[in-house]
Amino acid sequence: MTTIYDIAKKTGYSPTTVSKVFNNYPDVREKTRVKILETAKEMGYLPNANARSLTTKRSWTIGILFVEATGAGIRHPYFGAVIESFKKIAVSKGYDLMFISKDVGGRRSSYVEHCKIRGVDGVVVILSSSDDPDFQELLDSGIPCVILDSSPEKAHSVCSDNIEGSLQALRYLHSLGHRSIAHISGGLNTFAGEQRQQGYEQALRELGLTFRKEYITSSDFFSMESGYDAMNGLLALPDPPTAVFAAGDLLALGAIRAVQDRGLNVPGDVSIVGFDDIEMSRYITPALTTIRQHTEQLGAVAAEILTSSIEEQDTAVKSVMLPVELIIRDSCRPVT
Structure with a gap:
């Protein structure tokens, strides 16, 4: 040996x-x-x-808490990419990863109890819910945590600049001459969905565009099915929009399919912008104009913050917001 x-x-x-x-x-x-x-x-x-x-008095294990109440699921390309980049850094520093739930040994427990039973050194939280008392208990427990796509006061957090991304999307559509711009929201039950809708409404004010309630279609899921249904609703309006900003790429892909199923054309009849820049977005027809989140950086920064918190026992809360960028492809055109 x-x-x-x-x-x-x-x-x-x-x-x-x-x-x-x-x-x-x-x-x-x-x-x-x-x-x-x-x-x-x-x-x-x-x-x-x-x-x-x-x-070292450590277990060398980091828990992953993935709250799926939103229905997004870990199969969403964005979350898979973030977890993979987090894993690369954590593993390179000698840590194993394990998923945390409320069920241990076939019985119901809390997140904190599960973490203590498994002896994890820290937890990365994805899709957190501030309404969950067990989640709040975890934040109060003293176990090092870093939270993605949220901004709690008691724990480290890493997120993209969702509001700025929405502003970039609408400024671009406005520069093409669009004045009737709708928003397919990811729903107000997630941090990202709330922030992106806030950015959409802020952009309307900044650009002097009229706020129209019927131009915001909410969904509880960042899914193609939700985007498809939302787009059908927008197209059925007496005065449908000429452009749509979707809060996620899967929503945008569903919206494109809805337009095409009605015999219409993207971007000929409707321009569409997404958010995330998942890999699929560049290969569909038309290739999707979108706001790019840097998933590799998000996961890496979260891992660096959490491992540093574990090893250095630094109690100062860190909140990091990473920049986004507009990626222009083929799903938008100027108004003629």
């Missing part, structure tokens, strides 16, 4: 340095860390989890 002494001998570093790398000590140069980890992988070395826990 390969030991740290074997790795030390092969790399030329001391056993102490090798041990520091496996226990994630900060006082090791990155070049040294990479060489030791690569050598360990080549030699098939597996650090003893129990020994690491005794040495």
Whole structure:
């Protein structure tokens, strides 16, 4: 069985340095860390989890709390991409990931109880619900948490600039001559949906456009089905919009299908802008103009904040908002 002494001998570093790398000590140069980890992988070395826990007083496990009450589901490309980028950083720092629920051993429990039973060092929360008392209990528990797409006062948070993204979308449509711009909302039951609708309404005021209640169609799900139904409702209006800003790319893709099923054309009859820039958006016809969220950066920043909070026991709450950008493709055209 390969030991740290074997790795030390092969790399030329001391056993102490090798041990520091496996226990994630900060006082090791990155070049040294990479060489030791690569050598360990080549030699098939597996650090003893129990020994690491005794040495560092940590379980080296991070919980993922994914609240699915919104119906979005982990299969949504945005969430999958964020979790993958979070995983890359966390695993590179020696952590395992596990999903947290309210059910442990076949019985109902709270998030906090599950975290304590599993001994997780910290939790990344996705799609949090401020109305859930168990979630609030988790924030009050002292367990390090970082929350994506939210901005609580008691925990670290990372999100995209949703309001600015909405402003960019409407400014672009306005620059093309559109004055009748509708919004397919992701619903006010999520942080992102609420923020993007807020940005839409703010943009109307900024651009001097009339607010029309019938031009906002709400949905509880960021899904193609919801986008399809919402677009059909907008097209049935006596004065349908010439452009639509959808709060998510899946909503936008459903909207495009609804337009096409009515024998109309995007962007010939209706211009459509999405939000997220999921991979599918660039391959559909027409390719979707959208607001890009940097999913890799979102997950990576969240992982860096959480692991730092765990290892340095830093109690200062960090709130990071990342920029977005307009990606212009083929789903919009100027008004003639």
